Amino acid sequence: MTVQSLEIRRSSASVWGSLSGARTVPTVSKYIDTTTCIGCKACEVACQEWNDLRPVATEQVGTYQTLPTLDAQYWNLIRFNERDFEGGLAWLMRKDQCMHCDEPGCLAACPAPGAIVQYSNGIVDVNPDQCIGCRYCETGCPFDVPRFSRTTGKMAKCTLCVDRVSVGLEPACVKACPTGCLHFGTKEDMLVMAHIRVDQLKKDGFAQAALYDPAGVNGTSVVTILAHGDHPEWYGLPANPHVPILVKVWKKFLRPFGGIAIIGAVFGVVAHYMRHGPKSAFGADQDDSNLPLA
Amino acid sequence: MSTVVPTAGPHLPGDPAVIVARRYEDVVVGHEIARHSLLSRFSHWAVAVSFVVAALTGMPIWSPVFGWMANLFGGLTVCRLVHPWAGFAFVLFSIERFFQWLPDMHMKDPDVDWFRQRATKKGRAGVDDSRVGKYNGGQKLYFWAVSLGAIGLLLTGLVMWFPLRFPPIVRELSFLIHDFTFICFAVSLVIHIYLSTAAEPGTFVSMSRGTVTQAWARLHHPRWYREVLSGERSREVLSGERAGGKLPGERPRET
Numbered sequence: 371m372t373v374q375s376l377e378i379r380r381s382s383a384s385v386w387g388s389l390s391g392a393r394t395v396p397t398v399s400k401y402i403d404t405t406t407c408i409g410c411k412a413c414e415v416a417c418q419e420w421n422d423l424r425p426v427a428t429e430q431v432g433t434y435q436t437l438p439t440l441d442a443q444y445w446n447l448i449r450f451n452e453r454d455f456e457g458g459l460a461w462l463m464r465k466d467q468c469m470h471c472d473e474p475g476c477l478a479a480c481p482a483p484g485a486i487v488q489y490s491n492g493i494v495d496v497n498p499d500q501c502i503g504c505r506y507c508e509t510g511c512p513f514d515v516p517r518f519s520r521t522t523g524k525m526a527k528c529t530l531c532v533d534r535v536s537v538g539l540e541p542a543c544v545k546a547c548p549t550g551c552l553h554f555g556t557k558e559d560m561l562v563m564a565h566i567r568v569d570q571l572k573k574d575g576f577a578q579a580a581l582y583d584p585a586g587v588n589g590t591s592v593v594t595i596l597a598h599g600d601h602p603e604w605y606g607l608p609a610n611p612h613v614p615i616l617v618k619v620w621k622k623f624l625r626p627f628g629g630i631a632i633i634g635a636v637f638g639v640v641a642h643y644m645r646h647g648p649k650s651a652f653g654a655d656q657d658d659s660n661l662p663l664a
Numbered sequence: 665m666s667t668v669v670p671t672a673g674p675h676l677p678g679d680p681a682v683i684v685a686r687r688y689e690d691v692v693v694g695h696e697i698a699r700h701s702l703l704s705r706f707s708h709w710a711v712a713v714s715f716v717v718a719a720l721t722g723m724p725i726w727s728p729v730f731g732w733m734a735n736l737f738g739g740l741t742v743c744r745l746v747h748p749w750a751g752f753a754f755v756l757f758s759i760e761r762f763f764q765w766l767p768d769m770h771m772k773d774p775d776v777d778w779f780r781q782r783a784t785k786k787g788r789a790g791v792d793d794s795r796v797g798k799y800n801g802g803q804k805l806y807f808w809a810v811s812l813g814a815i816g817l818l819l820t821g822l823v824m825w826f827p828l829r830f831p832p833i834v835r836e837l838s839f840l841i842h843d844f845t846f847i848c849f850a851v852s853l854v855i856h857i858y859l860s861t862a863a864e865p866g867t868f869v870s871m872s873r874g875t876v877t878q879a880w881a882r883l884h885h886p887r888w889y890r891e892v893l894s895g896e897r898s899r900e901v902l903s904g905e906r907a908g909g910k911l912p913g914e915r916p917r918e919t
Binding site: 505 | 725726727728729730731740741743744788824827828832833835836837839840843844846847850851854855858862863864865866883884
């Protein structure tokens with residue numbers, strides 16, 4: 371849903387690369403403290419309700435997790451990662467949803483002008499009016515987030531409740547969280563909170579506690595606190611996410627090269643014709659019936 | 665002796681014998697030679713039309729610079745729906761065309777020589793093409809390149825059509841290969857269209873009505889011209905019918 375059309379930072383398949391908004395606003399961010407998540411799934415329900423998503427049949431995957439993975443009708447999934455430690459099993463909960471990258475791979479891969487936009491406040495959104503359902507964003511995304519809807523023929527993912535945020539409300543999941551594990555505000559404020567919380571965790575015995583705000587995509591508008599920050603893969607997070615190199619080569623090098631090559635070929639044959647003219651049998655037609663076979 | 669349609673002077677349009685002769689190839693039709701049979705021409709245009717539809721629906725998805733092409737089909741969403749199916753049709757027609765044309769497309773010494781002369785000699789003067797048969801080296805190369813390219817477009821296109829069935833690296837490579845193959849196709853196609861129209865007058869008719877003039881054949885494909893006139897390439901079916909004095913569908917003429 372494109373709201374805030376005057377506040378767009380980047381737009382997919384734009385021939386100008388990026389657009390600047392009429393106003394600048396602070397980058398917003400969600401704060402997720404995985405150490406205080408109890409797996410109640412209130413955020414999942416709030417997301418479904420606010421975004422009016424259709425119910426999806428749940429699937430037993432051997433844990434309490436609702437679905438094996440995200441769905442076009444399920445944008446927010448608590449992943450119940452189980453891990454054995456000395457002293458017992460631990461649930462490494464993670465809230466799986468769009469990370470709203472500062473450098474979004476989905477947007478880089480998208481071929482439809484304006485189908486994926488990044489607002490000035492950092493939220494990355496799919497515009498269904500422009501989306502053609504080509505699924506390129508599935509390949510561009512380093513977090514495996516966008517999903518193709520067979521109902522609408524378009525992509526769907528978390529909008530960071532851009533409709534709520536644009537009128538000064540926090541996202542539905544944050545509103546519903548009962549433990550204070552989720553917060554919402556400017557990225558600056560969220561980072562301050564997160565650093566305080568990481569320091570606290572280190573004092574509490576989680577020496578490897580860390581903030582997950584990956585530099586490979588220039589940071590995300592979701593800051594995640596991990597007790598085992600040295601092993602993001604335990605939570606199902608990539609250690610070093612970035613826009614795929616080949617997607618960049620494809621869009622930034624091969625595409626302009628191809629355009630120039632094709633247009634160059636047209637100019638080339640025109641120039642060849644002007645220089646050399648046709649290779650013609652004209653003039654020999656009239657008397658060819660009497661020519662020897664050799 | 666080659667099969668010559670028995671007409672004195674320019675044949676009349678609608679002459680049943682001529683209509684029949686155009687269904688075959690490598691036969692003399694009056695002052696002309698049938699170069700591409702009816703089936704061969706259908707094959708060519710089936711491949712061509714499906715490719716052009718796939719290209720016009722793919723290019724606006726490839727780059728917004730070609731976005732205007734989407735308007736021909738009613739927008740990008742339609743292009744996204746039509747493109748994979750047009751590509752699928754292109755591959756099917758390409759397979760048929762491949763096996764139909766394969767016997768004439770084996771690279772031989774004269775073809776290598778054709779390339780060598782073009783690489784070493786400047787301009788058209790001094791080039792000796794007397795050994796060029798029905799297809800020259802460049803045409804054969806084009807045949808093999810587009811056949812290989814069709815396979816590349818098919819395999820990478822399937823990955824792009826059903827992305828989540830393949831690992832990310834395969835998808836990323838597919839984007840690159842699909843686009844690179846298309847760029848090669850597009851550049852070759854521009855040259856192909858140029859050579860068959862403006863650069864070599866008389867060539868286009870061989871793909872529409874199937875015939876070329878004898879002068880054209882002698883200039884561009886001298887060995888093929890000699891083979892057709894000497895009967896080396898004439899079709900058994902036609903020579904048999906000629907022996908009976910009639911082509912299929914030929915009615916007795918009143919004199």
